[in-house]
Amino acid sequence: NESSIFILLLFFIFGLLLALTPCIFPMIPILSSIIVSQQGGNEKPSVAQAFFTSLVYVVSMALTYTAVGIIAGLVGADIQTAMQNPWVLTIFAGMFVALAFSLFGYYEIGLPASWQSKLTKVSDDAQGKGILGTAIMGLLSALIVGPCVAPPLGGAVLFISHTGDAFLGGAALFIMSIGMGMPLLLVGIGAGKFMPKPGGWMTIVSQVFGVMMLGLGIFMLSRILPDSLTMILWSLLFIGSSLYMGVFNPSSATKGAKKLFQLLAIVFLFYGGSLFIGGISGSGSVIRPFEKFTQYTGAVATAAMHTNKGNRGYSVERLMKEVSESDKPVVVDFTKKSCTSCTELDEITFPDPRVQAHLQKFTFIKVDLTDNTDADKALLKKFELFGTPNIIFFDTDNNYLAEKSLTGFIPPQDFAEHLDSIVK
Numbered sequence: 001n002e003s004s005i006f007i008l009l010l011f012f013i014f015g016l017l018l019a020l021t022p023c024i025f026p027m028i029p030i031l032s033s034i035i036v037s038q039q040g041g042n043e044k045p046s047v048a049q050a051f052f053t054s055l056v057y058v059v060s061m062a063l064t065y066t067a068v069g070i071i072a073g074l075v076g077a078d079i080q081t082a083m084q085n086p087w088v089l090t091i092f093a094g095m096f097v098a099l100a101f102s103l104f105g106y107y108e109i110g111l112p113a114s115w116q117s118k119l120t121k122v123s124d125d126a127q128g129k130g131i132l133g134t135a136i137m138g139l140l141s142a143l144i145v146g147p148c149v150a151p152p153l154g155g156a157v158l159f160i161s162h163t164g165d166a167f168l169g170g171a172a173l174f175i176m177s178i179g180m181g182m183p184l185l186l187v188g189i190g191a192g193k194f195m196p197k198p199g200g201w202m203t204i205v206s207q208v209f210g211v212m213m214l215g216l217g218i219f220m221l222s223r224i225l226p227d228s229l230t231m232i233l234w235s236l237l238f239i240g241s242s243l244y245m246g247v248f249n250p251s252s253a254t255k256g257a258k259k260l261f262q263l264l265a266i267v268f269l270f271y272g273g274s275l276f277i278g279g280i281s282g283s284g285s286v287i288r289p290f291e292k293f294t295q296y297t298g299a300v301a302t303a304a305m306h307t308n309k310g311n312r313g314y315s316v317e318r319l320m321k322e323v324s325e326s327d328k329p330v331v332v333d334f335t336k337k338s339c340t341s342c343t344e345l346d347e348i349t350f351p352d353p354r355v356q357a358h359l360q361k362f363t364f365i366k367v368d369l370t371d372n373t374d375a376d377k378a379l380l381k382k383f384e385l386f387g388t389p390n391i392i393f394f395d396t397d398n399n400y401l402a403e404k405s406l407t408g409f410i411p412p413q414d415f416a417e418h419l420d421s422i423v424k
Contacts, residue, residue: 333364
């Protein structure tokens with residue numbers, strides 16, 4: 001019943017809040033590398049040029065999310081989930097690895113010379129360089145790198161489905177995406193205003209971006225590779241970075257700020273070694289790489305034993321059967337492997353001692369929606385949910401407590417208090 005202006009303003013605020021989450025971080029090195037790569041000769045990008053490049057990238061990203069949200073709301077398709085296909089992820093991970101080695105200087109990626117000469121004549125007359133390429137990267141980044149925006153995107157999609165106003169819903173999604181892209185616009189302004197004159201520093205910057213690209217490649221592969229193998233890949237990246245940073249250089253050869261740089265290299269080396277040991281020991285946590293060597297038990301581990309056939313393959317019937325068999329209130333956690341906030345819940349919130357103490361009073365069921373089967377979609381539709389993470393609750397009489405449902409990451413203290421309110 002609110003005015004359209006109020007709704008658009010509210011979604012813009014939601015976008016600004018979303019910009020404070022990890023969802024936007026993977027896009028920063030991509031945009032930064034685009035700005036750096038568009039420097040020609042000894043020129044450095046002006047503020048206007050860098051801002052325009054960032055604007056094209058952000059608008060492309062926003063238009064992509066708008067289209068995804070409208071289509072998903074009108075036809076019930078989760079396009080972002082479809083884009084998590086292993087083949088798609090592998091191809092794009094390979095592209096980022098190839099780009100990384102190009103930034104390291106092993107080879108140059110470019111069009112044939114004959115094509116370049118023809119395109120140069122056209123691009124010289126354009127307002128900016130590489131506009132089409134920047135727009136395509138914004139589109140692909142929105143689909144591939146940013147799956148964790150699914151819950152807030154879902155709010156707008158549900159708005160479309162309940163109001164039937166696809167135009168207003170699409171506008172709300174676009175405004176929310178612009179708000180989410182504000183840090184990227186600041187990156188563009190900073191790149192043009194604060195970058196020093198071109199010189200040897202550009203080689204170092206390119207190599208830093210190369211490391212980031214390798215990290216993005218590992219991040220994508222982490223959705224399809226075993227957790228232990230992913231940890232080994234992360235360990236090799238950190239160890240390799242520490243060697244490049246001169247971790248074993250004589251201390252006498254470093255002075256001033258370079259000593260702090262070497263200290264960071266030592267931290268990378270030790271952390272990379274910890275991840276490698278954790279990976280070969282079977283650990284899947286980058287936060288607790290030595291979990292296999294420590295006594296780690298908790299309410300989640302105990303409560304998870306209530307599921308008989310693992311976390312995947314759930315249907316509405318199976319879930320409701322397990323809920324009805326419980327003599328306690330029930331917590332149902334909808335998760336999937338490619339969900340950043342789901343990992344944060346598993347690593348930070350659920351293991352917290354305060355949460356564990358409260359979960360002893362509940363039956364905990366974890367439902368993995370990674371496969372995105374028809375049964376998985378039916379579960380989300382049954383409880384009017386969109387994406388992951390979503391946590392729903394049932395009381396001791398097996399009544400669904402819709403008003404108690406939670407979406408996104410919840411800090412341990414807040415989640416413990418929420419559990420306490422359900423028991424009371």
